[in-house]
Amino acid sequence: TVDVSVVYYETRERHFELLVLLYDMTEVIQMKDMQTAFVANASHELRTPLTSISGFTETLLNGAQEDPTDRQQFLEIIQSETKRLLDLTDDILTLAKVPERANTLQQFNMSEMVEKIFNAKAEIKDNLNLTLKNEVNDTLVVNQNKSNFEQILTNLIGNAMKYNRQDGSVKVSAMVTANELVFAVKDTGLGIPSDEQNRIFERFYRVDKSRTKSIPGTGLGLAIVNDLVEQAQGKIELTSQVGVGTTITVTLPLQ
Ligand code: ADP
Numbered sequence: 051t052v053d054v055s056v057v058y059y060e061t062r063e064r065h066f067e068l069l070v071l072l073y074d075m076t077e078v079i080q081m082k083d084m085q086t087a088f089v090a091n092a093s094h095e096l097r098t099p100l101t102s103i104s105g106f107t108e109t110l111l112n113g114a115q116e117d118p119t120d121r122q123q124f125l126e127i128i129q130s131e132t133k134r135l136l137d138l139t140d141d142i143l144t145l146a147k148v149p150e151r152a153n154t155l156q157q158f159n160m161s162e163m164v165e166k167i168f169n170a171k172a173e174i175k176d177n178l179n180l181t182l183k184n185e186v187n188d189t190l191v192v193n194q195n196k197s198n199f200e201q202i203l204t205n206l207i208g209n210a211m212k213y214n215r216q217d218g219s220v221k222v223s224a225m226v227t228a229n230e231l232v233f234a235v236k237d238t239g240l241g242i243p244s245d246e247q248n249r250i251f252e253r254f255y256r257v258d259k260s261r262t263k264s265i266p267g268t269g270l271g272l273a274i275v276n277d278l279v280e281q282a283q284g285k286i287e288l289t290s291q292v293g294v295g296t297t298i299t300v301t302l303p304l305q
Pocket of ligand 1: 205209210213237239240241242250251255256257258266267268269270271272273296
């Protein structure tokens with residue numbers, strides 16, 4: 051798409067000149083289309099739990115609260131849908147704020163960070179009886195933006211645990227080359243079909259909704275990871291096989 055401006059003017063020497071300016075608008079329009087799609091998707095995702103909360107509240111008010119079993123069941127639905135709304139709004143805000151996140155660097159111990167994330171997700175570990183392996187050298191000190199790095203690791207480890215199988219495992223490893231930090235999160239979980247492997251980084255995309263229906267998520271975790279890695283001028287690689295597991299490798303330039 052090209053935007054054209056034409057200026058026709060007279061010079062001091064009384065010549066008439068025509069100035070034609072051509073602007074390539076492709077990127078601006080693509081950006082605008084993406085924003086419009088994002089707002090449409092976000093509204094749709096927010097409406098789903100809101101409709102459910104509104105419906106069950108009305109049913110309770112119309113008499114269902116008299117039956118203790120119904121009351122308990124409907125209140126539990128309202129509670130979980132409210133939790134979903136909170137998760138969605140938190141992730142939408144995190145994603146929107148990626149461009150304004152501070153880019154200050156800090157030195158920290160990566161292995162301790164992995165351990166902290168594992169501990170924060172003990173509930174999933176216990177539910178699936180997972181083995182969590184922290185293979186990051188315990189002396190490895192990295193110089194990165196700490197909160198962005200923690201967000202990336204939290205989302206990747208969270209997925210590796212959530213989309214795992216009973217008695218499965220998650221392994222986090224890292225190595226430093228001459229100018230890069232390379233780390234990987236490997237799981238023995240459900241895997242991702244090859245035709246969907248690129249799509250999972252899209253905003254709100256979730257693989258096979260029926261498969262993951264019982265697993266909570268917003269479809270924004272990997273979009274956040276993608277934006278943060280891009281901001282740090284790094285790259286993400288994914289290998290995955292259905293029923294075997296997934297490995298996501300992130301490479302970041304050494305600061
Ligand atoms: P969600 O909040 O749904 O987990 P993400 O953006 O983090 O959103 O991931 C998008 C989708 O990609 C998930 O819904 C899931 O279907 C799939 N996915 C992500 N990570 C894994 C993984 N380690 N193993 C299997 N599927 C995964």
